Structures are given as C-alpha cells and as structure tokens.
Amino acid sequence: MGTHVIKMPDIGEGIAEVELSQWHVKVGDLVVEDQVLADVMTDKAMVDIPSPVHGKVIALGGQPGEVMAVGSLLISIEVEGAGNLKESAAPAPVKEAPVAPKAQALVESKPAAAAAPRQAPVCQGPMVAREADERPLASPAVRKHALDLGIQLRLVRGTGPAGRVLHEDLDTYLAQGQSNASAPVAAAYTQRNDEEQIQVIGMRRKIAQRMQDATQRAAHFSYVEEIDVTAIEELRAHLNEKHGASRGKLTLLPFLVRALVVALRDFPQMNARYDDEAQVITRLGAVHVGVATQSDVGLMVPVVRHAEARSLWDSAAEISRLATAARNGKASRDELSGSTITLTSLGALGGIVSTPVLNLPEVAIVGVNKIVERPMVVKGQVVIRKMMNLSSSFDHRVVDGMDAALFIQAIRGLLEQPATLFVE
Structure with a gap:
C-alpha cells in the first residue's frame, strides 16, 4: 500500500491562496477516481477538486472556511502501489463548478449544520440510516423546504451527487409516506429553544x-x-x-x-x-x-x-x-x-x-x-x-x-x- 497526496491546486488567475469551502468526504471514506473530494473558492468561482485515484481517505489538510496556500497539502489517500509521496501533485484537470457561486457576483455557502425541524415529520417515507449528528448534504433552499415541511433531512435518501438531498427527494419522501399522512402533527404553539450557528464561509x-x-x-x-x-x-x-x-x-x-x-x-x-x-x-x-x-x-x-x-x-x-x-x-x-x-x-x-x-x-x-x-x-x-x-x-x-x-x-x-x- 502507498499514499497519494493531493496538494491545493493552482486554479489560475495568478492567485496564491484559495478558501476551502466544503469537504465531500471524511477520513475513512473509500473514494473512486473522479469523485469530488472538496469544493474550494477563489474570488471568482467555486471549483470542484476531483480524486485522480481509487483509495481510502487517511488525512484531510484543512477545515471548511480555512484559507489555504496553493501547493499546501489538501488530502492524503491510501492507494494500492507506491503512491506519490515524492511528487504530491494536484489532480488535473480541476473541474470548475462555477455558478452556484460564484463569481463577480456574489456567493453563498452551505450551512454548517442542518436546520432543526419545526415540528415532527408530517410523513415518513423510506428512511436512511444516518447517525443523529450526521449532516446530510443539501442546499440552503432544500434545508428550508424540509424545515417548512417538518421533515428531518437525515431521514431522507439523497439522489444527488455524493448523496446530496434534492427538492425531488423531499417530494419522493412525502409521496412514499402518504400512508402515514394522517399521523398527528405537533401543536402549532410548541415552545422552541433550539439554536443554530452557521459559519460564514465559502x-x-x-x-x-x-x-x-x-x-x-x-x-x-x-x-x-x-x-x-x-x-x-x-x-x-x-x-x-x-x-x-x-x-x-x-x-x-x-x-x-x-x-x-x-x-x-x-x-x-x-x-x-x-x-x-x-x-x-x-x-x-x-x-x-x-x-x-x-x-x-x-x-x-x-x-x-x-x-x-x-x-x-x-x-x-x-x-x-x-x-x-x-x-x-x-x-x-x-x-x-x-x-x-x-x-x-x-x-x-x-x-x-x-x-x-x-x-x-x-x-x-x-x-x-x-x-x-x-x-x-x-x-x-x-x-x-x-x-x-x-x-x-x-x-x-x-x-x-x-x-x-x-x-x-x-x-x-x-x-x-x-x-x-x-x-x-
């Protein structure tokens, strides 16, 4: 077994550092070639960093929101063979994922934590086995939609890239759970004391x-x-x-x-x-x-x-x-x-x-x-x-x-x- 090291790539534009916006993997995950590992952001665009190899993630080089120098260690992957420890190069090509960004125009990051449900789930479609503290991938709009519907995102199966929950997945969850639609809904005036902190990044x-x-x-x-x-x-x-x-x-x-x-x-x-x-x-x-x-x-x-x-x-x-x-x-x-x-x-x-x-x-x-x-x-x-x-x-x-x-x-x-x- 060897180690393949991916460094923060040179996105171009003459920049020396970029912001690590989001990880799509964690230590211990098995990854395949071309799977998106992370999103990084320049002043003009969001960029996907794909994996050039198959292997297992053994180390992450930064945290979301951290500004990292071009050439610094981004991620280490355990691979079959000798790996590339001597020449830890960035993957090529870097796949641009601009807009949802991103660019001369103003941009927004994903929340750091899933929104707490406003009430008990209205419907229970086929559930996904996630840990209680595991945050499923979803856009802010999907999170708000789920909150409005009273759906716990961690119970919804995502069909988007890397298991991202889409609006269509919420619709499917509701449709498949109609048999339980008559379940009692929490009182409209239930007190709430939950808080959510959202890191301003990306x-x-x-x-x-x-x-x-x-x-x-x-x-x-x-x-x-x-x-x-x-x-x-x-x-x-x-x-x-x-x-x-x-x-x-x-x-x-x-x-x-x-x-x-x-x-x-x-x-x-x-x-x-x-x-x-x-x-x-x-x-x-x-x-x-x-x-x-x-x-x-x-x-x-x-x-x-x-x-x-x-x-x-x-x-x-x-x-x-x-x-x-x-x-x-x-x-x-x-x-x-x-x-x-x-x-x-x-x-x-x-x-x-x-x-x-x-x-x-x-x-x-x-x-x-x-x-x-x-x-x-x-x-x-x-x-x-x-x-x-x-x-x-x-x-x-x-x-x-x-x-x-x-x-x-x-x-x-x-x-x-x-x-x-x-x-x-």
Missing part, C-alpha cells in the same frame, strides 16, 4: 465581503421612478401570441435590456467601470448586462454579452440560458464576469421600492420592482394602468444626480412608448 463569505466592500467604497445614491408599463405589456403579450410557439416566450427582461442599450447611447457614463485606486473611469462601447440571479446557493450575476447586438428573442434566450446555468451550478467563470451595468429584479416579489447595491466596479445598477394595476388619471379620466417602479442605484463619485435622473427618465420614455425601442 459563498456566503464572498457575498458578505463584496456587499461590504461595495457599500464602503462607493458613494451610493438611489433614484426611484414610476413607469406605466401597460403598452409594453400589451406588446409583449401580442408578440408571445404571434411568435411564442416558434421563437419562445418573452418576459419583460429582454425589453428592459433593450431599453438600457438604447438609453446608454446618450448616457455612456453609466456603462462604465471605476478603478478607484488608479482613479480611472473606463467607458465601454460594448454593453455587457449583468442579470442578477438568485439560486439555491446565493446571488449570482451571469452576463449577457454584447446586448447592443442582440434582438429581443436573442436576449431572451441568452437570459434564460444563463439563469438556468447559474441555478444549476453550470455557469462558467467567463459567464459570471465582465459586466458593465447590472439589471436586478425580484420578479413578482419585487415590492414597490428597493435600494440595490452596486456591483463594483460598475457605477450603475437598475432595479426592477413588481407590476401592479392601479387607477391612474389619463387625460382627465380615471383608468386602470399597469405600473412599475424602477429603483436604481449609482456611484455618486462618478455619476451626478441630474444625469442619473435623466438616464432613468430616458428608460421610462422608451418603455412607455415601446415603438421607440426599435427606432434607429
């Missing part, structure tokens, strides 16, 4: 660092404007009815991207990055729109590149593709970096106003709130119109208040008179 740490950095370095100011989106919604419905089956359904987002592109022609100072250390503002001709996307592991900003050269349906398809990749953890590092201006929306939950945080080094972010029907006075008559607020933030070090207001008013004019979106 993606959650990156989110915290980026948000703190943005609010400390930039001089944020917000501007909110009300927009009548009745006409643009009528156009969207018409285009979907006529072309939806052949070209795909349009949401409001591609229209907003188009409005940004057109408005930026007159306000190039918004499509810029500010290097506050070098004191240099770089205005860009290309419009690379970051579209803030929520996933199970945190907030990400995949980038619609060269939005200025895309049609409505091209933008819609790219937004959908990137959002799916981000939510599934499949977006690449390049797809999560390089934006010049960001569009953020909470969809139907968007509220009536928000104060979005800048995605540095950008100088502008446009926030979309929910659409509501309200009585409005139009030409002396009270009519029902579809209204929506844009809640946007700017870096006052670069953008003057008057310019910000005029920029948002330009977007408003384009959306309220949608034909002007396509007039060159």
Whole structure:
C-alpha cells in the first residue's frame, strides 16, 4: 500500500491562496477516481477538486472556511502501489463548478449544520440510516423546504451527487409516506429553544465581503421612478401570441435590456467601470448586462454579452440560458464576469421600492420592482394602468444626480412608448 497526496491546486488567475469551502468526504471514506473530494473558492468561482485515484481517505489538510496556500497539502489517500509521496501533485484537470457561486457576483455557502425541524415529520417515507449528528448534504433552499415541511433531512435518501438531498427527494419522501399522512402533527404553539450557528464561509463569505466592500467604497445614491408599463405589456403579450410557439416566450427582461442599450447611447457614463485606486473611469462601447440571479446557493450575476447586438428573442434566450446555468451550478467563470451595468429584479416579489447595491466596479445598477394595476388619471379620466417602479442605484463619485435622473427618465420614455425601442 502507498499514499497519494493531493496538494491545493493552482486554479489560475495568478492567485496564491484559495478558501476551502466544503469537504465531500471524511477520513475513512473509500473514494473512486473522479469523485469530488472538496469544493474550494477563489474570488471568482467555486471549483470542484476531483480524486485522480481509487483509495481510502487517511488525512484531510484543512477545515471548511480555512484559507489555504496553493501547493499546501489538501488530502492524503491510501492507494494500492507506491503512491506519490515524492511528487504530491494536484489532480488535473480541476473541474470548475462555477455558478452556484460564484463569481463577480456574489456567493453563498452551505450551512454548517442542518436546520432543526419545526415540528415532527408530517410523513415518513423510506428512511436512511444516518447517525443523529450526521449532516446530510443539501442546499440552503432544500434545508428550508424540509424545515417548512417538518421533515428531518437525515431521514431522507439523497439522489444527488455524493448523496446530496434534492427538492425531488423531499417530494419522493412525502409521496412514499402518504400512508402515514394522517399521523398527528405537533401543536402549532410548541415552545422552541433550539439554536443554530452557521459559519460564514465559502459563498456566503464572498457575498458578505463584496456587499461590504461595495457599500464602503462607493458613494451610493438611489433614484426611484414610476413607469406605466401597460403598452409594453400589451406588446409583449401580442408578440408571445404571434411568435411564442416558434421563437419562445418573452418576459419583460429582454425589453428592459433593450431599453438600457438604447438609453446608454446618450448616457455612456453609466456603462462604465471605476478603478478607484488608479482613479480611472473606463467607458465601454460594448454593453455587457449583468442579470442578477438568485439560486439555491446565493446571488449570482451571469452576463449577457454584447446586448447592443442582440434582438429581443436573442436576449431572451441568452437570459434564460444563463439563469438556468447559474441555478444549476453550470455557469462558467467567463459567464459570471465582465459586466458593465447590472439589471436586478425580484420578479413578482419585487415590492414597490428597493435600494440595490452596486456591483463594483460598475457605477450603475437598475432595479426592477413588481407590476401592479392601479387607477391612474389619463387625460382627465380615471383608468386602470399597469405600473412599475424602477429603483436604481449609482456611484455618486462618478455619476451626478441630474444625469442619473435623466438616464432613468430616458428608460421610462422608451418603455412607455415601446415603438421607440426599435427606432434607429
């Protein structure tokens, strides 16, 4: 028997250290080639570290949340043969698992402990033999869903990678346990004294660092404007009815991207990055729109590149593709970096106003709130119109208040008179 040592790999980007985000194995586990051993995080992406060998884990080189130097010992595996003690190299290739990350955009880690159930399990599907203190792999969203359903995650069989519990597994657990659905439920007013401590590491740490950095370095100011989106919604419905089956359904987002592109022609100072250390503002001709996307592991900003050269349906398809990749953890590092201006929306939950945080080094972010029907006075008559607020933030070090207001008013004019979106 010999020992195969895996060192912390050089992820690239000229970095000297990375954060160990999560172990997928423990000492004593048997592993096979290509099995994911750990997740590590750089400033831009989450990366999977796969095993290059079959063997048994005999030592781990760090704890989740620890920042480790490139080349330091990551894990030791007992293998058949002589092993590689003399040349303890990192596995190649390193498999990137970006988005659920990860990248220029903000990120979140898995909780350090499983959430305590709010009540006794509602249903008992086929149970998994886990120790009482064993934490099954699951995303924060799955943990919350299980908590809401009153399911103990340690009882659920996971079908995801490395036994990760998925939303589908919760559904299966409930479906298979319907025969016990009539079991009494704990009283709604039962006292609770449990506590849960969640270590801020990995993606959650990156989110915290980026948000703190943005609010400390930039001089944020917000501007909110009300927009009548009745006409643009009528156009969207018409285009979907006529072309939806052949070209795909349009949401409001591609229209907003188009409005940004057109408005930026007159306000190039918004499509810029500010290097506050070098004191240099770089205005860009290309419009690379970051579209803030929520996933199970945190907030990400995949980038619609060269939005200025895309049609409505091209933008819609790219937004959908990137959002799916981000939510599934499949977006690449390049797809999560390089934006010049960001569009953020909470969809139907968007509220009536928000104060979005800048995605540095950008100088502008446009926030979309929910659409509501309200009585409005139009030409002396009270009519029902579809209204929506844009809640946007700017870096006052670069953008003057008057310019910000005029920029948002330009977007408003384009959306309220949608034909002007396509007039060159």
